[in-house]
Amino acid sequence: MGIVEEAHNVKIVGSGEQVIVLAHGFGTDQSVWKHLIPHLVDNYKVVLYDNMGAGTTNPDYFDFERYSTLEGYAYDLLAILEEFQLSCCIFVGHSVSAIVGAIASIMRPDLFSKLILISASPRYLNDVDYYGGFEQEDLDQLFEAMQSNYKAWCSGFAPLAVGGDMDSVAVQEFSRTLFNMRPDIALSVAQTIFQSDFRHLLCHVTVSCHIIQSIKDLAVPVVVSEYLHQNLGGDSIVEVMSSEGHLPQLSSPDSVIPVLLRHIRHDIVV
Template sequence: MGVVEAHNVKILGSGDQTVVLAHGFGTDQSVWKHLVPHLVEDYKVVVYDNMGAGTTNPEYFDFDRYATIDGFAYDVIGILEEIGISSCIFVGHSMSAMIGAVASVARPDLFYKIIMISASPRYVNTVDYFGGFEHEELEQLFEAIQSNFKAWCSGFAPLAVGGDMESVAVQEFSRTLFNMRPDIAMSVAQTIFLSDLRPLLCHVVVPCHIIQSKKDLAVPVVVSEYLHQNLGGKSIVEIMSTDGHLPQLSSPDVVVPVLLRHVRFDIAA
């Protein structure tokens, strides 16, 4: 099967510039439903599912390939090559912000700029870095995923989104999270939470727009400033008044105008 079919790639709208929307852990391309209608009149929009998302065939998930972010990054390059995109505005949420960064180091020509939402190069605290988590907390998280995936999903979704179980956004995230096969969810969670991409940042020369909620369970606000200081190219930071790790789902009225502004605005201009 081709890369395009395996990742459920859809090409919408038309325009001279291409915007690629890449989702984070536990979601799929449906997380962009509030943003897509605002882009399709002016841009060619590409949406796809990361391998391992509940909408992809679990038989295609290679545990060795996706043990590092590199495997996902090579998927992005493969998708862009297969559909003939020579340059794109890459909008990456959470893990996909870092996937885009890794892909841009290998193929900077494919990326006009990267818009990072809720991005982190490392989640674990060290002596001189605050990522938000201690190793023990992550061990507990992995244990919870392994022991009772459904119960973990029910508890994690409202914490990540920043709302109660009654909210539409929490229910939506719960649905896409629970659609993942538990062993695949565990593998992807370990890849994300145990990765350390800080040494790579200086090699990212593509302009980056760093967008962050003021309150995010997974990514402290200081991480956005760390990215800004350590990326190899031009970057800009915007902290939004939103709560939660999936603001494009939980606060679209705030986030959509911000994202549209960053899609249209160039740092270098």
């Protein structure tokens, strides 16, 4: 097993010729795709991996400087694709990984046939003529809460992000993977994500993008999906789902999985 494969817990399942790469967001790991995978393995080769810093990865491998920007994660993605000689893949990225995939596609557009971006945001902070959903004061309070009592913060943040009560299976699942992260790593990753601004790079994304968004999402307002659509450099399409929450593939699989499958199977018709 190579170092890249081991570090990211890379798993390849399925038997099809077309490659699909599934990339998870902050606070989760590859298990967030458990409802989608059974629908893919008969027709696709499915590549799963964990972002560095996820609770399932070795914290000793986490380089705080490398992962102080999302480019560090994009280089990891490209390293995985190159190690397994994967090209022209369908990339499905959730939350931060959606932007990571977009960055990687700018570096190596030949490796991606299309990007499916779930709950994606190029910037979380509000700005002049831009609504990202957060003021700096909101983020400062979030970081302070993470730092002062990480376990308590996880318990409060999970139901808000998922959009449910603490008794729901999805909330419990997200709480588990969130709490599995080492607190100092979780804080660093959260700061990198929430303080990032990749609006200037969107025009350089030439791979076709399918933007999928919940109607109600604590982290990403619906207007952000339209902003992505208007500013990406290649063809793009938006679908706003009736689901609520930032992890719709986990919290509303019955309605969300059919949407994802449709976007995986069908290209944008211009």
